[in-house]
Structures are given as C-alpha cells and as structure tokens.
Amino acid sequence: MKTQPFAFELLGAEGAASQYDSHLARRLSALAGQFSDQPAFEAALRQGDPVAYEVYSMARPEQPGELSHGLSIVHPGRIGSEYFMTKGHFHAVRETAEVYHCLKGRGALLMENEAGDWALEEFRPGRVVYVTPGWAHRSINFSEHDDLVTFFVYPSHAGHDYATIESRGFRKLVLREAGGYRIADNPRWSPVPL
Amino acid sequence: MKTQPFAFELLGAEGAASQYDSHLARRLSALAGQFSDQPAFEAALRQGDPVAYEVYSMARPEQPGELSHGLSIVHPGRIGSEYFMTKGHFHAVRETAEVYHCLKGRGALLMENEAGDWALEEFRPGRVVYVTPGWAHRSINFSEHDDLVTFFVYPSHAGHDYATIESRGFRKLVLREAGGYRIADNPRWSPVPL
Numbered sequence: 001m002k003t004q005p006f007a008f009e010l011l012g013a014e015g016a017a018s019q020y021d022s023h024l025a026r027r028l029s030a031l032a033g034q035f036s037d038q039p040a041f042e043a044a045l046r047q048g049d050p051v052a053y054e055v056y057s058m059a060r061p062e063q064p065g066e067l068s069h070g071l072s073i074v075h076p077g078r079i080g081s082e083y084f085m086t087k088g089h090f091h092a093v094r095e096t097a098e099v100y101h102c103l104k105g106r107g108a109l110l111m112e113n114e115a116g117d118w119a120l121e122e123f124r125p126g127r128v129v130y131v132t133p134g135w136a137h138r139s140i141n142f143s144e145h146d147d148l149v150t151f152f153v154y155p156s157h158a159g160h161d162y163a164t165i166e167s168r169g170f171r172k173l174v175l176r177e178a179g180g181y182r183i184a185d186n187p188r189w190s191p192v193p194l
Numbered sequence: 195m196k197t198q199p200f201a202f203e204l205l206g207a208e209g210a211a212s213q214y215d216s217h218l219a220r221r222l223s224a225l226a227g228q229f230s231d232q233p234a235f236e237a238a239l240r241q242g243d244p245v246a247y248e249v250y251s252m253a254r255p256e257q258p259g260e261l262s263h264g265l266s267i268v269h270p271g272r273i274g275s276e277y278f279m280t281k282g283h284f285h286a287v288r289e290t291a292e293v294y295h296c297l298k299g300r301g302a303l304l305m306e307n308e309a310g311d312w313a314l315e316e317f318r319p320g321r322v323v324y325v326t327p328g329w330a331h332r333s334i335n336f337s338e339h340d341d342l343v344t345f346f347v348y349p350s351h352a353g354h355d356y357a358t359i360e361s362r363g364f365r366k367l368v369l370r371e372a373g374g375y376r377i378a379d380n381p382r383w384s385p386v387p388l
Binding site: 002003004005006007008009010011034035060063064065066067069093095096097098099109111117120121122126127128129130131132133135151153154155157158 | 196202203204205254257260261289290292295305312313316320321322323324326327329345347350351352
C-alpha cells in the first residue's frame with residue numbers, strides 16, 4: 001500500500017485505471033435474487049453468466065481520514081425490463097458518505113435508507129452524486145450499448161454491508177420503458193426492522 | 195445543508211458548479227510572501243490584484259464520514275518565473291487525505307509533509323492525485339492561457355491549517371523554464387519544528 005502521494009490515469013488507454021490494487025469483475029450470478037424477472041435471469045446465466053460490472057480500486061488503510069477511490073464500470077445489458085446494475089450495498093459504518101462523479105454513459109444511482117426513504121439521481125457525464133451517510137446505493141446503466149463509468153470516493157473505514165440488500169432487495173425497481181424508465185415498487189422488498 | 199442525497203453538474207454552463215454552498219475567489223494579495231519575486235508580485239497587485247483561483251464547494255457537517263467536495267479553478271498567470279497557484283495548506287487534522295481529479299488544463303500538485311519530504315504530481319485531464327494523510331498541498335497552473343480545473347474530495351472533519359504554509363512557505367518552488375518547468379529550493383522555507 002502506498003505511503004507517499006501518488007497519481008494515476010483514471011481511465012487509461014485500456015478502458016481501465018492505469019494503476020490499481022484490486023480489480024473486481026462481478027458476474028450476473030452474483031446478483032441472484034435482485035432482478036424481478038427470474039426466468040430471464042436464469043436464461044442469461046445459461047447463456048454464459050456475463051460480467052455485469054467491474055470495479056478498479058486503490059487500496060488504502062481502513063481508517064478514518066483515508067479515502068478509498070476508484071473506477072466503477074457497469075456494462076450494458078438487460079434482464080427482462082431491468083438494466084444491468086451493481087449489487088448495491090450499505091456501508092457497514094452507516095455514518096459514512098460516498099461521492100460519485102460520472103465520467104461516461106448514462107444511468108442512475110438508486111438509494112434508500114433504513115427509515116424507508118428512497119431517492120434516484122441520474123448519472124450523466126460531469127454529474128456528481130452525493131450519497132449522504134446511511135443510504136444504500138446501487139448504480140444502474142440505462143444504456144443498451146455503452147458502459148456507465150463513474151469515479152467513486154468513500155471514507156476507507158466505511159466497510160461494506162452487502163447482506164442487507166442481498167436479503168431484502170431495494171425498495172424500488174427501475175424498469176425500462178419506451179423513451180425512458182419508470183420507478184416501481186419491488187414486490188419482494190421488505191423493510192429493515194427498526 | 196442537504197440531509198438527502200443530491201446531485202449537480204460539476205462543471206456547468208458558466209464554468210462553475212451548477213450548485214454550490216460557497217464560492218471562494220482568492221485574489222493574488224492573499225498569497226503575500228509565497229512568490230519569490232517580490233517586485234513582480236507588488237507590480238501585479240498594483241495592476242489590479244487579479245483573482246488567482248476560485249473554489250466552489252458543497253457544505254457538509256464537519257464530522258468523520260462526511261465528504262467535502264467541489265471544484266477548484268486556478269486561473270492562468272505568472273509572477274516572475276512562478277505560475278499562479280493556490281495558497282496551499284495542511285489539514286488541521288493531519289491524519290486526513292484528499293483526492294483530486296483533474297478535469298481541464300495542466301499543472302501540478304506540490305506536496306510536502308512535516309518530516310521534510312516533498313512530492314510533485316502532474317495534473318492532466320483524467321489524472322487522479324492522492325494526497326496521503328499529513329501532506330500539505332498546493333495546486334499550480336502551468337498554462338499561460340487556460341484554467342486548471344480539478345474536482346476535490348476530502349474528509350469533512352479535516353479542517354484547514356493555512357498558517358503553517360503562510361509562515362514557512364513550501365520547501366520547493368516550481369519555476370517556469372523553456373519547454374517545461376524546474377523544481378528549485380525555496381530560500382525562504384524553514385522546516386516545521388519537530
């Protein structure tokens with residue numbers, strides 16, 4: 001792990017960060033239970049379980065004051081009426097925020113907190129989305145052909161809680177519709193017990 | 195201050211963030227004592243004390259877990275052989291990092307820590323610079339004509355210590371040279387007492 005200041009090209013010639021400590025390639029199978037159209041999901045798995053998204057990140061000590069950061073790439077694709085998306089997660093330390101800066105593509109960040117509030121902010125190149133502390137977040141790629149590419153920064157002590165979303169889902173679904181998208185209730189969602 | 199997630203255009207139509215809570219326009223006079231060519235500095239003040247740089251930022255609670263962020267714009271210009279630059283500062287809470295992402299222009303981030311180490315990382319569009327905890331940092335615009343524009347993110351509890359650099363300066367000067375720049379010792383620098 002670097003102890004001196006450092007620099008790198010966020011989006012290098014290969015469409016990846018020019019330097020990174022870790023590269024995560026998440027296949028569709030990792031999102032089991034998250035898409036509403038189960039037959040379409042199973043059909044996609046049989047056709048090769050494609051990589052739905054990738055994350056390049058720089059390693060930092062997991063302590064307050066350090067900033068974990070990197071590149072998120074959600075590939076284009078659909079499962080029924082739903083777009084390819086990330087698993088989505090809360091931070092294990094709830095009182096930690098995250099900042100996204102969209103570099104390429106179009107999509108949205110779907111968010112919700114444990115009080116049951118939800119929010120959707122669109123991603124377009126140049127747009128910054130601030131995830132206030134306590135909000136789970138999922139990136140969704142609206143494009144049929146192009147990657148959604150964002151730069152992310154979060155406090156390194158945040159940790160990841162994937163389990164809450166894995167078991168309960170997000171409250172809202174984002175569904176493709178002619179000329180755009182619509183937001184629908186997720187019939188499989190259950191609230192976090194207070 | 196916003197308590198819900200929010201989004202904005204980082205570089206809006208007017209060359210500023212589309213939303214911001216504060217706008218700082220720092221005139222050259224705020225950098226008194228930082229340029230090595232004092233007659234050139236005084237001449238520039240007499241010619242109108244131009245704005246050397248601007249910062250648009252979103253307000254966040256000054257607590258760990260929140261991320262202060264915004265847009266930094268260093269205008270082009272020179273004082274003798276030195277380029278326009280920011281005052282530069284340590285974070286008051288030394289154990290806090292900062293991330294910069296260069297959006298436009300070319301320049302560098304000059305850094306140093308209290309042990310006397312220094313570092314220079316160049317800014318070009320797409321380049322990320324990570325300021326590890328404990329390093330003071332100053333943005334320098336190498337262009338004669340164009341702004342240096344960067345997106346910055348730092349932990350909101352970091353605070354600012356401008357006084358150390360105001361009184362001691364940076365260890366190194368970055369001086370314009372035919373075809374590039376060179377790094378020289380700052381004769382007016384003094385180390386931080388241990």
